[in-house]
Amino acid sequence: MGRERLLLLHHATRRLLLLLPRSRGFSSSAGAAASSREPLHVCVVGSGPAGFYTADKMLKGHEEAQVDIIDRLPTPFGLVRSGVAPDHPETKIVVNQFSRVAANGRCSFYGNVTVGSDVSISELQKIYDVVVLAYGAESDRSLGIPGEDLRGIHSAREFVWWYNGHPDMCNLAPDLQSTDSAVVLGQGNVALDVARILLRCTSELAATDIADYAFDALRGNTIRKVYLVGRRGPVQAACTAKELREILGLKNVRVCIKEADLVTSTADEEEIRNSRIKRRVYELLSKAATAHKGYISNDQKELHFVFFRRPTRFLPAEDGSTVDAVQLEKTCLKDGVAGKPVAVGTGEFEDLKCGLVLKSIGYKSLPVEGLPFDNYRGVVPNLKGRVLSSESENATVESGLYVVGWLKRGPTGIVATNLHCAEETVAGILEDDKKGLFMGPGSKKQGRRGLLEILEQKNIRFVPFDGWEKIDSKEKMAGQLKNKPREKITTWDELLMAAN
Amino acid sequence: MLSRISQFGARLLRENRAAAYLPNSRSSYYRGQFSRHFAPAKNTLFSTTSNHDEDPQDKDKISVTFVNKDGTEQTISVPVGMSILEAAHENDIELEGACEGSLACSTCHVIVMDVKYYNKLEDPTDEENDMLDLAFGLTETSRLGCQVIAKPELDGMRVALPAATRNFAVDGYVPKPH
Numbered sequence: 074m075g076r077e078r079l080l081l082l083h084h085a086t087r088r089l090l091l092l093l094p095r096s097r098g099f100s101s102s103a104g105a106a107a108s109s110r111e112p113l114h115v116c117v118v119g120s121g122p123a124g125f126y127t128a129d130k131m132l133k134g135h136e137e138a139q140v141d142i143i144d145r146l147p148t149p150f151g152l153v154r155s156g157v158a159p160d161h162p163e164t165k166i167v168v169n170q171f172s173r174v175a176a177n178g179r180c181s182f183y184g185n186v187t188v189g190s191d192v193s194i195s196e197l198q199k200i201y202d203v204v205v206l207a208y209g210a211e212s213d214r215s216l217g218i219p220g221e222d223l224r225g226i227h228s229a230r231e232f233v234w235w236y237n238g239h240p241d242m243c244n245l246a247p248d249l250q251s252t253d254s255a256v257v258l259g260q261g262n263v264a265l266d267v268a269r270i271l272l273r274c275t276s277e278l279a280a281t282d283i284a285d286y287a288f289d290a291l292r293g294n295t296i297r298k299v300y301l302v303g304r305r306g307p308v309q310a311a312c313t314a315k316e317l318r319e320i321l322g323l324k325n326v327r328v329c330i331k332e333a334d335l336v337t338s339t340a341d342e343e344e345i346r347n348s349r350i351k352r353r354v355y356e357l358l359s360k361a362a363t364a365h366k367g368y369i370s371n372d373q374k375e376l377h378f379v380f381f382r383r384p385t386r387f388l389p390a391e392d393g394s395t396v397d398a399v400q401l402e403k404t405c406l407k408d409g410v411a412g413k414p415v416a417v418g419t420g421e422f423e424d425l426k427c428g429l430v431l432k433s434i435g436y437k438s439l440p441v442e443g444l445p446f447d448n449y450r451g452v453v454p455n456l457k458g459r460v461l462s463s464e465s466e467n468a469t470v471e472s473g474l475y476v477v478g479w480l481k482r483g484p485t486g487i488v489a490t491n492l493h494c495a496e497e498t499v500a501g502i503l504e505d506d507k508k509g510l511f512m513g514p515g516s517k518k519q520g521r522r523g524l525l526e527i528l529e530q531k532n533i534r535f536v537p538f539d540g541w542e543k544i545d546s547k548e549k550m551a552g553q554l555k556n557k558p559r560e561k562i563t564t565w566d567e568l569l570m571a572a573n
Numbered sequence: 574m575l576s577r578i579s580q581f582g583a584r585l586l587r588e589n590r591a592a593a594y595l596p597n598s599r600s601s602y603y604r605g606q607f608s609r610h611f612a613p614a615k616n617t618l619f620s621t622t623s624n625h626d627e628d629p630q631d632k633d634k635i636s637v638t639f640v641n642k643d644g645t646e647q648t649i650s651v652p653v654g655m656s657i658l659e660a661a662h663e664n665d666i667e668l669e670g671a672c673e674g675s676l677a678c679s680t681c682h683v684i685v686m687d688v689k690y691y692n693k694l695e696d697p698t699d700e701e702n703d704m705l706d707l708a709f710g711l712t713e714t715s716r717l718g719c720q721v722i723a724k725p726e727l728d729g730m731r732v733a734l735p736a737a738t739r740n741f742a743v744d745g746y747v748p749k750p751h
Contacts, residue, residue, distance in 0.1 A: 161677070163672050163675040163676070163677030164672065164677045164678070166671065166672045166673050166675060166677070167671040167672060167678070169673065170669075170670075170671060313703065313706060313707060314699075314702070314703040314706055315700070315703035315704065315706075318699065318703065349706055349711070350706040350707070353702070353703075353706060487678070487679075487707055488671060488678060489669075489671060489678050489679055489680045489707065489709070490709075492669060492671075492680060492709075493709050
């Protein structure tokens, strides 16, 4: 279709040139809006849900938009590939929609291109009218407590990337065979994901797209008890009902919740009244606390919800380098900012023995050179997606630079949150285009041609979308042999080879 | 009738092609997907043939009005047994459907504009409610479009697509303590 369009345009131009030798006549005769005489060159940095929804909305919202999506990985789709749990295939169906976007003749994908090192933001700004940053959050918040570097402690992100075959984490090799207890710090959906993967019968994981090495490691794992530790109570748990319902219903897992932790304060009750999701999460936890599962088998695993505890230090084993326990301080809730309850330590401590710790306390975005960054909030300062020069009140808008997704609003929400987030950012872009912001004198940009020139100059072998399609079909073929939806290719070299 | 079948076939093809740039579209979730698409179609086929004498065109279709985000309205006719999500897509209505009707997202959220019609729907399942928890701009009469299946009692129903242009929590965001 894209090619047809181009051809049509080509014919139209030729005809017009015959009729009206001066190209000035073009826009009026063609009836195009003044602002859309030239293509609008848009570059989206990052190909996760935020990036693809932005491309989608941009292509639909602007007929002359040419959208190039850059990703540092050879594979598109960000966390849909490396974040969404392997046992949630329905959540990954959205890639069908994203692939249709990529198939649009006005959209191109450039994988294996890293913004910052391969091409800088200012270079992109020189060649594109619009640069939208959608590169998400590829780092982690840290607890900042003693012992955080001990062996056996990982961020949940690392663990998730590992079992999802992210090429940067395929060598993590977490030790799952030296301990029977794992502690997950945090009670959000990512925490529930990693706990579920540890507890789920491996026979149920066999037919997922989990990385093969992760499947092997999980099959031999000795972990019998998983503790989900939260600083606050069941009313404040950050998970959603779907994920909670799922983990509470795991086969052969006994759920342990202290009934005393379910006692609610008046503030809690108000929170429950005001939030449907909190009410439903709380109800699920209450039900699970009192439910007694019919039979208890010998190899039953345990899932403990530990509320009102905050980690204060990690204690090493005798070898001095491996984690042996987490020291937890009891907490109670106090009124915090904007009525949000905060956990305050009570001075009572206890140790929780464990040989594996997964910190699921939040992802963190990383700054890129030449880009304003709010280090405190870990986002790019912005006003409805328009990048601001700083987080201060008298900041100015960085012309042509936008942000979307986790980099814009912090690392929360589900895939669909990015849809509305992208709508907001794209609305800003379209508004700015109408105002003629991308039409200044000498503002004609090279777009895609300019990017290709830079990549060629720097000798960067990018992976186009059909390169990814080759990876994709190889993975699916390999998966078919094992009755899996795909067998992920998990190293950089193999990915780049498969893309050729 | 024929056209309906061919339309459906075309849709399958379209999806197949778009989704499966890869030769193998038989991954597990696809299979689930196709069976989901087939189910309503079978109903349609069945009822059409059985009611052959009673002008099937009118009997087996209901009229549903979509109120778009910009306030414009579009009235379409929906075969009994088809989901509102599918009907919207067949008529190019801008209703998202990220998980293609597998109850794993909330993007096909619609607001039933009349409680009378809302009450004619079967209660949402826990699974649908789990997704509605996360829907943008949830109301008392919100449903997922993939779970609202056209039936004769729903003839004349009006549903709104939630408008996205509301305050986004961009400022004052504080990462949640765990």
